[in-house]
Amino acid sequence: MKLVVVSAGLSVPSSTRLLADRLAAAVDGRTPVDIQVVELRDLAVEIAHNFTNGFAGRSLAAALDAVTEADGLIVVTPVFSASYSGLFKSFFDVLEKDALAGKPVLIAATGGSARHSLVLDHALRPLFAYLRAVVVPTGVYAASEDWGAEGLPERIERAAGELGALMRGLSTVSPAKQPTVVPFAEQLAALSPSASQRRPAQSSPSGV
Structure with a gap:
């Protein structure tokens, strides 16, 4: 099975990418998968061009194909102005409208304060429900103080277990x-x- 990780982190190193990697490793530990990471930071220019000329560049087209063909997705965004980043939203705006229909998706986000944790339910979950994805019950939010603290590893494992179960279940339905x-x-x-x-x-x- 193929797991695609979409990371909208902007810095290097990035806490968004770190959370994405930990989630992917947790899924792979329960359900062996082929992991492919899509770094939106590297696709920003091609995404902008796609809006203006209607054509996806080579790298963007490959990323869109990977997401469309994936058996499951992990999507992680940093929080900007109490919502997902513009780059994150733009990528899913250029995706074909039916690409995520019925696809299992684990949503996650990172931010500087625990006050922004509601971004999962107020922004990310409605977005992927609109795209008709199957969003796992447990979303994962990591504030700055969560790294190295109790609670985050348990949320990661629980969410990974839910995504793995959905991916295994859907792969057996002929x-x-x-x-x-x-x-x-x-x-x-x-x-x-x-x-x-x-x-x-x-x-x-x-x-x-």
């Missing part, structure tokens, strides 16, 4: 065994005690 869609009315009827007495219990839909 086209001939797609999840069965049960109408909402039937789901409600199945939950009724009287309904369960009148007819045999229905088997649960398969899938992840």
